[in-house]
Amino acid sequence: MDTWISSQPSLSLDLHVGLPPLGRHQAPVALAKPKVLVEENFLQPLKKEPEVAALETELQRMSQENRRLAEALTAVAAKYEALRSQYTEMVAAGATTTGPSSTSEGGSVSPSRKRKTSESLDTAAAGAQQHPHGPHGGEQHPGGAAADQMECTSGEPCKRIREECKPKVSKLYLHADPSDLSLVVKDGYQWRKYGQKVTKDNPCPRAYFRCSFAPACPVKKKVQRSADDNTILVATYEGEHNHGQPPPAPAQQAHDGSGASKNAAKPPSPPRPAAAAAPHHPHLHNHHHHHHQQQQQQDVVAAMSAGAGAPGGAAAAAASELIRRNLAEQMAMTLTRDPSFKAALVTALSGRILELSPTKD
DNA sequence: CGAATTTGACCCGCGC
DNA sequence: GCGCGGGTCAAATTCG
Numbered sequence: 049m050d051t052w053i054s055s056q057p058s059l060s061l062d063l064h065v066g067l068p069p070l071g072r073h074q075a076p077v078a079l080a081k082p083k084v085l086v087e088e089n090f091l092q093p094l095k096k097e098p099e100v101a102a103l104e105t106e107l108q109r110m111s112q113e114n115r116r117l118a119e120a121l122t123a124v125a126a127k128y129e130a131l132r133s134q135y136t137e138m139v140a141a142g143a144t145t146t147g148p149s150s151t152s153e154g155g156s157v158s159p160s161r162k163r164k165t166s167e168s169l170d171t172a173a174a175g176a177q178q179h180p181h182g183p184h185g186g187e188q189h190p191g192g193a194a195a196d197q198m199e200c201t202s203g204e205p206c207k208r209i210r211e212e213c214k215p216k217v218s219k220l221y222l223h224a225d226p227s228d229l230s231l232v233v234k235d236g237y238q239w240r241k242y243g244q245k246v247t248k249d250n251p252c253p254r255a256y257f258r259c260s261f262a263p264a265c266p267v268k269k270k271v272q273r274s275a276d277d278n279t280i281l282v283a284t285y286e287g288e289h290n291h292g293q294p295p296p297a298p299a300q301q302a303h304d305g306s307g308a309s310k311n312a313a314k315p316p317s318p319p320r321p322a323a324a325a326a327p328h329h330p331h332l333h334n335h336h337h338h339h340h341q342q343q344q345q346q347d348v349v350a351a352m353s354a355g356a357g358a359p360g361g362a363a364a365a366a367a368s369e370l371i372r373r374n375l376a377e378q379m380a381m382t383l384t385r386d387p388s389f390k391a392a393l394v395t396a397l398s399g400r401i402l403e404l405s406p407t408k409d
Numbered sequence: 410c411g412a413a414t415t416t417g418a419c420c421c422g423c424g425c
Numbered sequence: 426g427c428g429c430g431g432g433t434c435a436a437a438t439t440c441g
Binding site: 242243245247248254256268270 | 429430431432433434435
Binding site for chain 2: 240241242243244260
């Protein structure tokens with residue numbers, strides 16, 4: 049994590065693809081050159097033909113858009129930095145006084161209580177007994193749900209214990225198509241939806257999922273669209289998986305299930321090397337970033353989220369590399385999809401070729 | 410027909 | 426004590 053976002057010149061680099069000469073980076077993006085060709089060769093020999101004019105305006109439009117994107121990214125980076133430093137301060141303060149803060153990210157997680165019925169206690173106890181040896185993921189429960197509840201039943205002031213056990217909550221922000229009503233977050237695990245609720249502060253319903261891969265797995269997940277921007281899905285993970293990564297499913301629903309939440313609990317196709325720590329470092333990247341633009345955006349946001357919680361250095365580098373690549377691919381895709389851009393590119397290239405041709409008079 | 414999802418009802422912590 | 430609201434349960438429904 050750390051300053052990966054602000055220390056990545058490559059980030060803004062990609063956003064400036066297509067801008068008028070910035071003279072800033074040697075963008076490894078193949079699109080930079082064709083644009084220069086367009087300007088050099090078109091405008092002079094052909095003068096201001098309507099096509100050229102259109103192309104120019106289009107270029108300007110794209111430049112403006114890129115600039116806006118760059119500004120937005122800068123703002124986001126600044127906010128991120130501010131939040132991060134704030135968080136660091138809070139952690140430092142907490143470490144010198146009482147200990148872990150009750151919330152891990154953003155601190156906005158409502159104090160989730162646990163149902164206190166005997167049944168749920170039985171379940172929790174059973175879950176705890178299923179892996180008493182606690183190797184694997186089990187030992188990664190510094191304050192697992194089972195332990196939490198056991199403490200409570202023993203008459204301890206469970207409220208505070210619960211607070212201290214909370215840091216297992218992590219949030220993941222994903223970009224999602226607003227027209228896609230399903231609250232599907234592909235993170236490699238199998239989830240069973242057990243509830244849905246409209247909350248007070250958000251008109252969009254919140255979906256509740258439980259990990260269905262292992263019966264005793266205590267992990268839960270809440271997915272809700274952001275109230276501010278409903279293209280953003282907010283997935284809140286609670287707990288840690290006490291089992292390994294589910295095997296990858298046959299690649300079929302790789303690009304999202306159109307049928308609402310039918311796929312909500314199905315594992316996604318991409319094979320994932322990372323193991324059980326997904327909720328905290330959900331590396332939704334790498335293997336499927338070429339599927340869709342949207343999936344790429346999901347990856348980017350996920351990577352940013354993961355980067356925010358990962359130890360700096362390698363993770364940051366990986367995240368930034370991923371982001372760079374995704375942005376470049378997105379832009380390339382967007383541009384190549386635009387027929388007018390293609391036409392202009394072809395014309396420019398052919399014009400250039402003709403110009404450079406020795407058979408010119 | 411079994412498994413997954415939906416959805417209304419219920420539980421329970423919290424603030425007043 | 427009461428109401429509110431988030432979280433969970435479980436019967437009904439849907440789907441493969």
